[in-house]
Structures are given as C-alpha cells and as structure tokens.
Amino acid sequence: MQPAKKEAHLFVCGQCGFESRKWLGRCPDCGAWDSLTEQRGQSTGRSVRKTATAHPLSGAVEEESARLLTNINEMDRVLGGGIVPGSLVLIGGDPGIGKSTLILQLLASLAGQGRSTLYVTGEESVRQIRMRAGRLNIHEEAISVSTENCVEAIVDLALEMRPALLAVDSIQTVYSEEVGSAPGSVTQVREATARLLTLAKANHLPILLVGHVTKDGAIAGPRVLEHMVDTVLYFEGDRGQIFRILRTVKNRFGSTNEIGVFEMKESGLAGVDNPSALFLAERPVNVPGSVVLPCVEGTRPILVEVQALVSHSSLGTARRTAIGADPQRLALLTAVLEKKLGVTLFDHDIFLNIAGGIRIVEPALDLGVVAALLSSFLEKPIDASTVVCGEVGLAGEVRAVGQMEMRLREAGRLGFTTFLMPESSCRQLQKKVGTDIRILAIRTVAELAERLFNG
Known part of the structure; x- marks a missing residue:
C-alpha cells in the first residue's frame, strides 16, 4: 500500500x-x-534520477537547421534573421497592443509557405479566433487552433501533430496537473514554461509564448521566466497611436535592443521599411522647440523628432514631464543649462516629447533635448535641415557616442545638410561616408547655443 x-x-x-x-x-x-x-x-515524492551524459565540444556536430523566415521583415529583424528551431520566444505587451494579432499573422505567413502551425489559446474560443482571422483576411487551412490549458495535454498534442511552430497565448493561463496551485501563480507559470522548454529543445520545435505584463510594464510572473526563454520581445506603443514598436530585450541568437516598427491598419500590423521618414512626416517647420535626432536602435538608425515646450509657471513648483525619455535625465539636463548657461528654468514648466510614440534610452538623446529646450525658451526655431547628436555631462561638456557613421549616413539619405556632433566623435570619424553633410564639432553646451542661436 x-x-x-x-x-x-x-x-x-x-x-x-x-x-x-x-x-x-x-x-x-x-x-x-x-x-x-x-x-x-502536493509533494511529488521521491523522483527517479536520470543518468547525465556529456559530449566533447570538439566532437559536437552542428546540425544544418536554417531559421524559419516569417516573411514579416520587422519580425525577422528583431529575431536576428528568423525563428531558430528549438527556441523559446516570449512576447509581452500591454492589453490590446496587438500581440495576438501579430501571432496570428505570423502563423498565417508560415502556413502560406506550406508549414503546419498550432495555435493554443487559453483566453479565447475558437470562434473568437476565427472572427479575428476574418478581419485580418486570413483563411489558411494549415493553422490549427486549440483551447487547451493543461500543459501536459498541450505537449501531447504538439508531439502528435508535429507542427513547424507552436504558439501559446498566454503562458499565465496554462497549468500543470502535477502542481496544486491555481493557474497564473508563480509555481504554475514556472512549471508550465519548464515543460514547454523541454518540449522545444528535445524536438527542435520553436515555441512562441505570449505573456501578460504588470502595471509597471514587466512580464507578469517570476523573474526567472525571462531567464528560461531564449528571446524576450516587448510590444511598445500607445493604443491611441498607429505605430507599434517591437523591441528585443534578450536574444541568444542575435543582437539585443533591436526594434521592429509596425503600423496598425484595418488589415492588421504592417511592417514599416522606412521608419525615419514616417516619424518625420508631420514634423513642423520653423517652429521653436523642435529638433531632429539620429538615434540607433540595435542595428538600425532612426531619425526622430524631439519636441520641447518651456512655458512660465504660475504655480509654486514647476512641472517636469517627459514622454518617450527618462524624466530623471530631463531634470539633470535642465540643471546643467541653469548652471552653465545661466538660463532661468526653475520657474518654468518643461514638457518633453519624442514624437511617434518611440522611447529613446541612449545618451545620444542629451544634445537633442538641450537644443529643443533652448529653442523653446528663446523662441528661436532650429534650421529644419539640421540634426544634433551627443551626450552631455554634468560639467556641460559634450561627450562622444557610438556608431556615428551610421547616423551620418541616415541623415544624409533623408536630405539633411548640417550635423552637430561631439568634437571627439568628429575626430574619430574617418570620412563623411559619401555624404555632403556639413559637420560641426561641439565641445560644450555653450558652444551649441552659439552655433544654433548665434549666442
């Protein structure tokens, strides 16, 4: 007994x-x-220990397993060139941002190539999936849909069907029968992910997991979840805007911090091949507080518009608001302007915005923020054919940033004629990369003000 x-x-x-x-x-x-x-x-009792094996690295044979191309260029870009067989990819984002739409379009693209795919959803019925597919004009017979929540049943179904890609929406709804806690708990999420990870590695089956996010924007569940998977993608953007940014946070098979730009249309998400032109399409000309910044996201240079509004405040405490940038960095740069240029900003409200809904975290944004703040404060517009780029230190010095040739080439491609960059970056720049842009070396924020506004 x-x-x-x-x-x-x-x-x-x-x-x-x-x-x-x-x-x-x-x-x-x-x-x-x-x-x-x-x-x-319930405790599972004593488990049977498996015999461990080891293989010499020099004798390991690399299998010729090409990546699965989704034919969605922006998706292939953030994945590093396609989906790697046996990889586990986690996609997170706010509710209604377009995660399920992107997954369905990706499965339809693979099904259009003659590959069988399996879509497991624990949040919607098959009828709801069919309704979404109808709106997206997707009628692929190679897409199979299941509403299963038990991870053991999902594994058995995947082993029986042998699809080219398995998508699970979402991992927080999946549970294991061997764990007594409720679905969505830390234990269940960790156990379900471990089972799917074993399925992916043992059978070279790529799996896409959709994850919920918390109010802070992080993937819900244990932090170890992001360490277990091979790739972590975040869907960013405001549901009120048409642009969506798919950002790579972790990728074992490609570069990190890569982004893909999508435009939300009635027919679904469409990739944007030239995001710089799209972000600058509605840029006002000869308006104070606007400047163009060449930033680099992963391997892609993008030109974005930095907007600033500086207005006198009648309140006791002035407001500092930043959208698409770090508010702490805005406060730091405001203090630098007050200290080094004598600009009185303590009694002014300051609002900063990166147009288009994109978020910039690299320090190259600093010089663009300083230029936009000065332009709005002085009520002097910046020449529309000028771009600025550089990091600003606490002493008011302008420091070098990387990949300047890539930024210079993108600015020249879109017709800009003047580039204000750090002096140290100018020395490191071997040539103008085949462009006719006039390069101006900047050492301090005071020199930036002299160049842009004649002192």
Whole structure:
C-alpha cells in the first residue's frame, strides 16, 4: 500500500519565485516586501534520477537547421534573421497592443509557405479566433487552433501533430496537473514554461509564448521566466497611436535592443521599411522647440523628432514631464543649462516629447533635448535641415557616442545638410561616408547655443 501524499504548504515570492516554508515579510532573495503568498500543493515524492551524459565540444556536430523566415521583415529583424528551431520566444505587451494579432499573422505567413502551425489559446474560443482571422483576411487551412490549458495535454498534442511552430497565448493561463496551485501563480507559470522548454529543445520545435505584463510594464510572473526563454520581445506603443514598436530585450541568437516598427491598419500590423521618414512626416517647420535626432536602435538608425515646450509657471513648483525619455535625465539636463548657461528654468514648466510614440534610452538623446529646450525658451526655431547628436555631462561638456557613421549616413539619405556632433566623435570619424553633410564639432553646451542661436 502506497503512503498518502502529504500536502505541502509553501510561501512563494511573486517577484522572483523564492520558496519558503514560513511566511516572511521581505523576500531574502530579491528584497521585495510583502511578496510571499501561500501556495498549497502536493509533494511529488521521491523522483527517479536520470543518468547525465556529456559530449566533447570538439566532437559536437552542428546540425544544418536554417531559421524559419516569417516573411514579416520587422519580425525577422528583431529575431536576428528568423525563428531558430528549438527556441523559446516570449512576447509581452500591454492589453490590446496587438500581440495576438501579430501571432496570428505570423502563423498565417508560415502556413502560406506550406508549414503546419498550432495555435493554443487559453483566453479565447475558437470562434473568437476565427472572427479575428476574418478581419485580418486570413483563411489558411494549415493553422490549427486549440483551447487547451493543461500543459501536459498541450505537449501531447504538439508531439502528435508535429507542427513547424507552436504558439501559446498566454503562458499565465496554462497549468500543470502535477502542481496544486491555481493557474497564473508563480509555481504554475514556472512549471508550465519548464515543460514547454523541454518540449522545444528535445524536438527542435520553436515555441512562441505570449505573456501578460504588470502595471509597471514587466512580464507578469517570476523573474526567472525571462531567464528560461531564449528571446524576450516587448510590444511598445500607445493604443491611441498607429505605430507599434517591437523591441528585443534578450536574444541568444542575435543582437539585443533591436526594434521592429509596425503600423496598425484595418488589415492588421504592417511592417514599416522606412521608419525615419514616417516619424518625420508631420514634423513642423520653423517652429521653436523642435529638433531632429539620429538615434540607433540595435542595428538600425532612426531619425526622430524631439519636441520641447518651456512655458512660465504660475504655480509654486514647476512641472517636469517627459514622454518617450527618462524624466530623471530631463531634470539633470535642465540643471546643467541653469548652471552653465545661466538660463532661468526653475520657474518654468518643461514638457518633453519624442514624437511617434518611440522611447529613446541612449545618451545620444542629451544634445537633442538641450537644443529643443533652448529653442523653446528663446523662441528661436532650429534650421529644419539640421540634426544634433551627443551626450552631455554634468560639467556641460559634450561627450562622444557610438556608431556615428551610421547616423551620418541616415541623415544624409533623408536630405539633411548640417550635423552637430561631439568634437571627439568628429575626430574619430574617418570620412563623411559619401555624404555632403556639413559637420560641426561641439565641445560644450555653450558652444551649441552659439552655433544654433548665434549666442
């Protein structure tokens, strides 16, 4: 007679997945407060240990497994050239941003190539998926849809069908029968992802996972989830705008911080081949507070418009608002202007916006922010054919940024004639990369003001 399984009481951290036999006010692993919740389940008992094997690296044979091209250029770009067989890809984003639409279009593209695909959804019915496919004009017979939530059943179905790609929407709705906690809990999400990871690696089956995000914009569930998968993609953008940014945060098979730009249309998401021209299409001319910045996202140079509005405040505390940029960086650059140029901004409201809904995190944005702030404060427009790029230090110096030749080439392609860049970057620039752009070397923010506004 087998002994009855004992019910185990565990307290699991909702941030990192740390487990404890007793409740703790603060997680000793990640330091989060009041993050441990009770998870009840049954212990699985003594497990059978498998025999480990090792192979010499020099004797390993690399299999000729080409990437799966989705024929969606922006998707292939962020993945590093296509989907790698056996990879586990996690896609996160706000509700309604277009994750399920992108997954369905990707499956339809592969089905159009004669490949069978499997779409497992735990949040919608088959009828709802058919309605979305009808709106997107997708009528591919090679797409199979299942509404299963049990990870063991999903694995059995994938082994039976042997699809070229498996998509699970979403991982928070999948549960394992061997875990007693509720679907969406830390234990369930971790166990379900581990089962799908084993399925992907053992059968060279690429799997796409859709993940919910928290109010802070991070993937919901344990932090270890992002470490388990091979690639992490974030869908960014405002649902009120037509642009969507698909950003690579982690990629074991390609470059990180790569982005893909999509435009939301009635027929679904369409890739944007020339995002620079699209972001600058509605740029006002000869208006104070507007300047063009050449930024680099991954391997792609993009020209964006930096907008600033500086107005006198009648309140006791002036406001500092930044959309698409770091608010702390805006406060720092405002202090630099007050200290080094004597510009009085403490009694002015400052609003900064990166037009188009894109978010810029690289330090090359600094010089564009300074130029836009000065332009709005002085009510003097910046020449429409001028671009600026550089990092600003606390002493008011302008520091070099990387990949300047790539930025210069993109600016020249779109017809800009003047490029203000750090002096150190100008020295490192071997040649003008075949463009006729006039390059102006800038050493300090005071010199920037002299060049743009004649002092």
